[in-house]
Amino acid sequence: xxxxxxKYNDKFLDRIGLFMRIGGITLWPYVILREIYNSTxxxxxxxxxxxxxxxxxxxxxxxxxxxxxxxWYVLEWAIKIPIYKSAQKAYYxxxxxxxxxxxxxxxxxxxxxxxxxxxxxxxx
Numbered sequence: 001x002x003x004x005x006x007k008y009n010d011k012f013l014d015r016i017g018l019f020m021r022i023g024g025i026t027l028w029p030y031v032i033l034r035e036i037y038n039s040t041x042x043x044x045x046x047x048x049x050x051x052x053x054x055x056x057x058x059x060x061x062x063x064x065x066x067x068x069x070x071x072w073y074v075l076e077w078a079i080k081i082p083i084y085k086s087a088q089k090a091y092y093x094x095x096x097x098x099x100x101x102x103x104x105x106x107x108x109x110x111x112x113x114x115x116x117x118x119x120x121x122x123x124x
Contacts, residue, residue: 003058004031008038019087024050026057028066053104095121
């Protein structure tokens with residue numbers, strides 16, 4: 001199976017966006033994006049960056065055998081909420097998100113990515 005499998009569904013993203021508006025999410029092996037990213041050419045360029053970001057999460061999930069990724073993700077987020085005093089700031093400082101945001105505009109990143117590259121971002 002080739003990952004990611006890209007789907008477009010605004011309703012789903014609206015339902016799960018508790019703390020912020022979600023443009024895309026990875027639920028292995030799926031990447032779910034806003035429907036606008038499947039439309040006009042200006043949005044397709046941004047979609048490529050978002051798909052790259054979410055595909056980095058696919059690789060992270062595969063490294064941790066999927067379920068442990070989600071457990072670690074939620075635990076790290078919960079630990080960082082009191083540190084950053086904001087659920088949204090805590091989200092942006094999750095090690096998995098830092099790796100993905102740091103590299104989402106580099107479309108060749110995944111071909112050169114070292115395994116467990118997110119680990120060095122845990123305490124940053």
